[in-house]
Amino acid sequence: SAVISQKPSRDICQRGTSLTIQCQVDSQVTMMFWYRQQPGQSLTLIATANQGSEATYESGFVIDKFPISRPNLTFSTLTVSNMSPEDSSIYLCSVGRGRRETFFGQGTRLTVV
Amino acid sequence: AQSVTQLGSHVSVSEGALVLLRCNYSSSVPPYLFWYVQYPNQGLQLLLKYTSAATLVKGINGFEAEFKKSETSFHLTKPSAHMRDAAEYFCAVSDGSITGFQKLVFGTGTRLLVSP
Numbered sequence: 001s002a003v004i005s006q007k008p009s010r011d012i013c014q015r016g017t018s019l020t021i022q023c024q025v026d027s028q029v030t031m032m033f034w035y036r037q038q039p040g041q042s043l044t045l046i047a048t049a050n051q052g053s054e055a056t057y058e059s060g061f062v063i064d065k066f067p068i069s070r071p072n073l074t075f076s077t078l079t080v081s082n083m084s085p086e087d088s089s090i091y092l093c094s095v096g097r098g099r100r101e102t103f104f105g106q107g108t109r110l111t112v113v
Numbered sequence: 114a115q116s117v118t119q120l121g122s123h124v125s126v127s128e129g130a131l132v133l134l135r136c137n138y139s140s141s142v143p144p145y146l147f148w149y150v151q152y153p154n155q156g157l158q159l160l161l162k163y164t165s166a167a168t169l170v171k172g173i174n175g176f177e178a179e180f181k182k183s184e185t186s187f188h189l190t191k192p193s194a195h196m197r198d199a200a201e202y203f204c205a206v207s208d209g210s211i212t213g214f215q216k217l218v219f220g221t222g223t224r225l226l227v228s229p
Binding site for chain 2: 031033041042043044045048092094095096101102104105106107109
């Protein structure tokens with residue numbers, strides 16, 4: 001299994017500011033994934049983060065809004081930039097173990113006021 | 114492209130009754146299919162997964178699901194509901210490649226309500 005720690009677990013932020021979410025894994029992984037879960041909706045993949053290269057973003061998500069860092073094989077950050085109330089969501093990171101299973105962090109519950 | 118449709122945003126059952134949560138998928142390649150559960154204010158936990166082996170998959174907490182290619186379905190069932198089963202359930206699909214297995218497309222979720 002994999003133990004994933006996300007920080008912060010929740011935050012309330014002012015519009016126009018930025019928040020950086022951290023994801024720490026207890027073992028080395030090649031890929032880390034960032035998802036967004038908007039209120040009452042399902043999870044949507046934001047981007048895939050590989051160590052040593054730029055993140056790959058899904059349609060509808062751009063690097064300027066959601067910059068991602070992946071400095072090593074156990075850590076990644078997602079920044080939500082220039083926030084608006086529409087960014088209020090739960091943000092989750094996940095990692096995989098080959099084809100066996102995908103593990104999720106507990107999520108960061110973000111409220112933008 | 115892959116997609117998942119979960120029929121019914123809410124399902125209500127009585128404790129002890131059969132649980133049936135519906136999931137239909139669309140995939141141009143043989144899919145890998147998953148059911149996840151999310152308890153209030155918690156992350157996602159894997160219930161079970163189908164990866165092209167046995168079509169009837171047994172998971173944790175007494176849940177099971179059957180892969181039916183002809184119906185493009187992967188419905189989740191449990192013979193007898195418990196109060197602790199009340200949660201949000203997500204069906205997800207991937208394309209089975211090394212990266213695809215880890216990159217999931219989720220359905221919109223079904224909230225299971227269990228009454229005494």
